[in-house]
Amino acid sequence: xxxxxxxxxxxxxxxxxxxxxxxxxxxxxxxxxxxxxxxxxxxxxxxxxxxxxxxxxxxxxxxxxxxxxxxxxxxxxxxxxxxxxxxxxxxxxxxxxxxxxxxxxxxxxxxxxxxxxxxxxxxxxxxxxxxxxxxxxxxxxxxxxxxxxxxxxxxxxxxxxxxxxxxxxxxxxxxxxxxxxxxxxxxxxxxxxxxxxxxxxxxxxxxxxxxxxxxxxxxxxxxxxxxxxxxxxxxxxxxxxxxxxxxxxxxxxxxxxxxxxxxxxxxxxxxxxxxxxxxxxxxxxxxxxxxxxxxxxxxxxxxxxxxxxxxxxxxxxxxxxxxxxxxxxxxxxxxxxxxxxxxxxxxxxxxxxxxxxxxxxxxxxxxxxxxxxxxxxxxxxxxxxxxxxxxxxxxxxxxxxxx
Amino acid sequence: xxxxxxxxxxxxxxxxxxxxxxxxxxxxxxxxxxxxxxxxxxxxxxxxxxxxxxxxxxxxxxxxxxxxxxxxxxxxxxxxxxxxxxxxxxxxxxxxxxxxxxxxxxxxxxxxxxxxxxxxxxxxxxxxxxxxxxxxxxxxxxxxxxxxxxxxxxxxxxxxxxxxxxxxxxxxxxxxxxxxxxxxxxxxxxxxxxxxxxxxxxxxxxxxxxxxxxxxxxxxxxxxxxxxxxxxxxxxxxxxxxxxxxxxxxxxxxxxxxxxxxxxxxxxxxxxxxxxxxxxxxxxxxxxxxxxxxxxxxxxxxxxxxxxxxxxxxxxxxxxxxxxxxxxxxxxxxxxxxxxxxxxxx
Numbered sequence: 001x002x003x004x005x006x007x008x009x010x011x012x013x014x015x016x017x018x019x020x021x022x023x024x025x026x027x028x029x030x031x032x033x034x035x036x037x038x039x040x041x042x043x044x045x046x047x048x049x050x051x052x053x054x055x056x057x058x059x060x061x062x063x064x065x066x067x068x069x070x071x072x073x074x075x076x077x078x079x080x081x082x083x084x085x086x087x088x089x090x091x092x093x094x095x096x097x098x099x100x101x102x103x104x105x106x107x108x109x110x111x112x113x114x115x116x117x118x119x120x121x122x123x124x125x126x127x128x129x130x131x132x133x134x135x136x137x138x139x140x141x142x143x144x145x146x147x148x149x150x151x152x153x154x155x156x157x158x159x160x161x162x163x164x165x166x167x168x169x170x171x172x173x174x175x176x177x178x179x180x181x182x183x184x185x186x187x188x189x190x191x192x193x194x195x196x197x198x199x200x201x202x203x204x205x206x207x208x209x210x211x212x213x214x215x216x217x218x219x220x221x222x223x224x225x226x227x228x229x230x231x232x233x234x235x236x237x238x239x240x241x242x243x244x245x246x247x248x249x250x251x252x253x254x255x256x257x258x259x260x261x262x263x264x265x266x267x268x269x270x271x272x273x274x275x276x277x278x279x280x281x282x283x284x285x286x287x288x289x290x291x292x293x294x295x296x297x298x299x300x301x302x303x304x305x306x307x308x309x310x311x312x313x314x315x316x317x318x319x320x321x322x323x324x325x326x327x328x329x330x331x332x333x334x335x336x337x338x339x340x341x342x343x344x345x346x347x348x349x350x351x352x353x354x355x356x357x358x359x360x361x362x363x364x365x366x367x368x369x370x371x372x373x374x375x376x377x378x379x380x381x382x383x384x385x386x387x388x389x390x391x392x393x394x395x396x397x398x399x400x401x402x403x
Numbered sequence: 404x405x406x407x408x409x410x411x412x413x414x415x416x417x418x419x420x421x422x423x424x425x426x427x428x429x430x431x432x433x434x435x436x437x438x439x440x441x442x443x444x445x446x447x448x449x450x451x452x453x454x455x456x457x458x459x460x461x462x463x464x465x466x467x468x469x470x471x472x473x474x475x476x477x478x479x480x481x482x483x484x485x486x487x488x489x490x491x492x493x494x495x496x497x498x499x500x501x502x503x504x505x506x507x508x509x510x511x512x513x514x515x516x517x518x519x520x521x522x523x524x525x526x527x528x529x530x531x532x533x534x535x536x537x538x539x540x541x542x543x544x545x546x547x548x549x550x551x552x553x554x555x556x557x558x559x560x561x562x563x564x565x566x567x568x569x570x571x572x573x574x575x576x577x578x579x580x581x582x583x584x585x586x587x588x589x590x591x592x593x594x595x596x597x598x599x600x601x602x603x604x605x606x607x608x609x610x611x612x613x614x615x616x617x618x619x620x621x622x623x624x625x626x627x628x629x630x631x632x633x634x635x636x637x638x639x640x641x642x643x644x645x646x647x648x649x650x651x652x653x654x655x656x657x658x659x660x661x662x663x664x665x666x667x668x669x670x671x672x673x674x675x676x677x678x679x680x681x682x683x684x685x686x687x688x689x690x691x692x693x694x695x696x697x698x699x700x701x702x703x704x705x706x707x708x709x710x711x712x713x714x715x716x717x718x719x720x721x722x723x724x725x726x727x728x729x730x731x732x733x734x735x736x737x738x739x740x741x742x743x744x745x746x747x748x749x
Contacts, residue, residue, distance in 0.1 A: 056639050077645035085643045093635035094691035107633050107644035113694060114629040160644065 005068055007032050007082075007163050007196050008053060013062035015045065015052040021060050022048045026222050028215060032163065033194040035187065037207040037228075040217035041241055046200040047088070047168050049217065053198065054085045054166045067163075080108035084157035086167040091153070092142065098152050099137045102127055105159030127158040131185050147178030154185055158193075165189065167199040171206070179203070183210050204241075205254050208232050216240050234306070249306040252299075256280070256306035261288025267328075267335035269355050271343035274369075275300035278341050281392055283307050290335060292328035293320045293352055320351040328352075332359050337399060340368040340386070345378060353378045360385050365402055367395055419695065422687060426702035430479065433709040437475040438467065440713065442720060473605040475709060477613060478726075481602060481666040482676055482708025484617050486684075486700035487624050488662040489677025494631050494693065495655050496555060496564060500741060502678030503544070503663035506564075507571035509672035511547025512540040512664050513598060514575040514582075520594045521586035537612060540668030544660040547571055552656065599725035600671035602712050609669055620661045621701065627654060628693040635691055673708070674727040675734020680704040682737060707733070 008030040016022040022045035030036055038046045051057045053064060055071050064071040066082055074082075084105070093101065105127070106120045116124075128134045131151040136144065144152065150170060157165050170186070171179045187210055189195045201207045207214055208228040216224040216231065218240055224231050229250070237248035237255075245258045263286040268275050270291055276299050282289050292312030294301040304311045312328040314320055332338060338359040345353055359366050360382050368375055368386045375383040387402070389395040439450050445463055453467045489502040503509055519539040554567045583591055605613075630651050633641040642648050666673060684699040685691060711729040718724060 051639070054643055056642055075645075076642065076647055080643060080645035083643070085640070087637075087639055089637065091636050091640065095685060095689055096635075096691055100690070100692065101636075104633060104636060104644065107629070107646075110629075112626070112629065114632065 004032065006030055006065075007067060008198075009065040009068075010053070011063050011065070013052065013064060014060040015048045015057065016060050017048065017057070019060055022220065023217065023222070024220055026062070028222065028225060030164070030196050030198060032196055033190055034212040035190045035197045035210060036199070036213045036215060037211040038198070038200040038215050038217055039202075039204060039207055039240060040200075044217040045220065046217050050085075050166050050168050050198065050200060054083050055079050056085070077108045080160060080162075082162055083164045083166060084160040084162035086150075086153045086157050086165065086170055088168045088172060090149070094142075096141045097137070098133065098139050098141055098144070099124060099128070101141050101152060102155045102159050105156040108160065123161060124155075124159050127155040130158060130188065131155045132181070146173050147175060147181070150174060150178060150182055151185065154182065154189075158189065158195075162195065164196040164198065167197070169200050169202065171201065171203065179206070186210070204232065204237055204248055208250065208253050247306040247308065249302055251302050252306065254306075256303065257283065258308040259283040259286050259288070261286065263287050264336040265290060265334055266337045266339060267291065267332045267355075267359070268339045268341055269343065269352050270294065270300050270341035271298055271349050271352065273299045274341040274343045276303040278339070278369075278392060278395075279303050279307050279309060281396070282339075283309075285396060287337075290331040292331065292355075293324045293349065295348070317348070319348045325351045325354065328355055329358050332364070333362060335359075335364065337402075338364050338366040339395065340366065340370055340375075342368065342370040342374075356386075357382055367398060369395065419688070423698070423702070426699065426706065430702050430706045430709070433706045433713070434475045434479055437478065437709050437713045438471045440717060441466070441471065470603075473607075473610050474602050474712070476610060477605040477670065478602040478709045478712035479705035480613050480617055481670050481673065482680070482704040482706070482711075483701040484621070484662040484666050484704075485673060485676040485708070486680035486704025487621060487697055488659040488666075490681035490684075490693070490696055490700050491624060491627075491631070491655050491659040491662075492677070493681055494634055495652075495659070497635070497637070498564060499682065500565060500678065500738060501568070502675065503659065503667075504672065504674045505572075505678060506551050506568035507547045507575060508544045508551075508660065508663050509667050509674075510572040510575035510579075511545075512543040512667040513672055514579050515539040515543025515546070516597065516668060517579045517582045517586075517594055520597070521582050521590050534612070537616075537665060537668040541661060541664035543575075544664035544667065545656070547575065548656055548660050552652075597671045600673050600727045601715070601723065602670050602708075602726060603716070603723070605669065613665065613669060617662060617665050620658050620665075621697075623654065624658045624662070625694075625697050627651070627658065628697055631655075631693040632691075635693075670726065672727060674731045675738070676704055676708055676711075676730050679734040679737040680707060682741060683707075 006029045010026055010028045013026040014021040014024045026049065040046055048057065052059050066074065103116060103124050106116065106123065110116065110120060128137055131154045133151045133155055136148055136152065141152065170182055174182065183206055186197050186199065190197050211228055213226065214228045214231050215222050216236065224236060232250050234248050234250065246255050247258065248255050266282055266287045266289050268278060268289055268291045270278065271294055275291060279289055290310035291304050294304065294311060294313050295316045296313050297316040301311065301313055310331055312324050312331065314324055332355055340356050343349065343352065356366060357379055366386050367389055369389055372388060375386055387398055389398055439445055439447060443466055445467065449463060450467065453464050485503060492501050492503065492506065493499055516536055516539050519535055550571055551568055555564050630641065630646045633644050633646050638648060663677065680703050681696060681700050684696050684703050688695050688699055711733065712726055715724040715726050715729045
């Protein structure tokens with residue numbers, strides 16, 4: 001990346017209300033056209049920081065440089081041409097049509113009476129187009145759904161023709177579709193218009209996938225900043241939000257909930273993606289899971305790790321070794337139930353089928369999701385002792401009734 | 404695409420002109436009817452003769468020039484100013500149920516006027532200097548407003564604000580009643596008449612103050628319409644779009660207190676015009692754009708108040724009813740309707 005002058009540069013900033021600092025000694029630098037997400041628990045000071053960046057609050061100490069000039073030295077209208085905001089509160093300006101509302105964004109560019117010139121109109125219409133809200137233009141703002149409103153708020157900010165758009169929790173109250181819409185619109189603004197987006201977000205998974213840079217805010221300080229690929233490891237996210245029973249997996253980009261495991265131990269013989277959904281289901285229903293032998297490049301492995309399962313793992317491309325088999329067998333011995341997830345059997349995980357045979361030999365209840373002809377092929381006569389299930393739901397039913 | 408948006412933004416331009424011309428016609432009609440009807444019947448042809456030939460010698464001429472025209476003008480201006488004052492306050496508090504009367508601003512003005520009219524403060528003046536009463540009303544309006552604003556900045560709830568305004572109104576009334584109790588009976592009569600509210604008895608100087616001071620404030624208010632529109636989105640959005648909030652707050656308060664104080668000082672407290680007229684204007688034009696609402700409220704406020712004045716003085720003639728009685732009959736139901744369907748906000 002070229003080392004150009006940053007649009008926003010924060011030096012040793014303390015922010016807060018009424019001289020009581022919420023965040024201290026913040027040093028951040030925002031380049032043109034980057035998407036920056038602020039992550040952190042509620043009340044960490046994200047909103048205060050954003051409002052200070054937008055010039056809506058005066059910093060307690062330190063300075064905010066906008067294009068190299070102190071934010072306090074700007075005239076309000078001048079600053080409005082550089083920074084636009086989208087705040088959390090619902091705006092209810094009364095009887096405004098969508099297009100009239102978006103046209104308010106032209107405020108810093110229009111004359112004394114706010115008259116719209118040709119150029120203003122074309123900016124407004126292209127702003128509406130960019131957020132896919134052209135068809136809303138004639139509707140009343142008060143009649144829109146939350147999702148439509150948020151898009152219209154974005155259009156208003158865009159109509160201001162700013163270099164930076166600051167958003168406070170832009171996806172709050174939105175359904176999944178509009179959440180995705182809003183995020184992809186923001187991404188588009190960033191890529192196509194070179195607008196710097198600074199947004200506080202709650203969805204770590206979305207933030208990690210969409211932002212160029214994340215800043216972590218906690219305990220009165222910015223505890224980390226950088227590309228999400230570098231910053232967001234499972235531990236940092238868990239620490240940021242004080243997760244007790246959940247984990248963030250950067251590779252999957254999702255949060256997994258660990259259960260309490262009170263309903264007993266289950267050993268799942270899985271692999272090649274057959275276990276992922278099953279693990280989540282079992283954890284959700286309160287089982288503690290153990291699994292193996294998995295290769296460390298297997299999706300099942302990532303999910304199992306995030307769920308806090310006991311996991312016996314082998315390096316990729318290597319066949320399951322005797323040692324690992326014995327470790328897995330020890331887990332089988334401890335388990336109350338054994339489940340065969342119906343993994344495809346190949347040269348490298350051949351031994352996993354032996355685990356099932358071992359479990360049967362130990363007299364454990366063994367459930368299988370595999371088709372009958374396959375089980376016969378692998379387990380010969382033993383297959384009669386398996387409890388066959390057609391799907392995960394049936395499996396749960398059978399586990400419940402088994403005792 | 405561009406053409407479409409042009410159409411969208413200005414689609415109501417024709418309707419706009421139509422409504423403005425209609426309102427203007429109503430205003431002229433209201434003024435005309437107010438000037439020609441009364442205890443002495445003056446035919447339309449006589450009226451035009453008097454107007455265009457400047458007859459002031461005859462009784463009819465005297466009545467038209469010295470009584471009816473000032474009164475009609477005063478009621479039109481008073482209504483217009485109160486309506487704009489109310490509109491500004493509604494935007495300022497972003498609350499549809501505020502107005503100069505409700506927020507205790509009229510009561511503050513009443514208190515200060517009672518001080519001037521009933522105590523030694525004003526007795527040194529020969530007659531009653533209209534400037535002094537105006538000044539007192541303005542100070543009273545401003546004082547009450549500053550109290551309401553300082554409380555409003557601490558609480559966000561509209562209902563709290565409303566109750567605060569009412570309480571300030573009661574307090575002012577309490578102090579006023581104490582002043583009345585100690586005042587001389589002769590002075591009290593004048594004050595009581597003033598307090599009932601009436602647009603009668605406007606003299607040339609008073610009318611001039613109304614026209615010029617009020618006119619200036621109206622122009623200022625209209626000049627504020629762009630930031631007023633931005634302010635509808637909330638203070639922070641307005642600030643982020645380039646509104647100088649501090650200056651804007653001062654100007655808007657100056658304007659609304661000035662306008663409300665001006666009318667109150669001459670005509671006494673007039674209820675509900677400042678609250679109801681902006682709403683009706685909003686409904687007529689179905690917009691919240693203050694560039695349209697300010698001139699609209701001027702026309703509609705003038706028309707309605709002029710009609711109310713006409714009703715006040717002709718319904719039980721020769722007994723003249725207080726103007727607030729009529730405006731309340733018309734305004735109070737509107738407030739109730741608004742409270743019932745709160746979805747029409749500012």
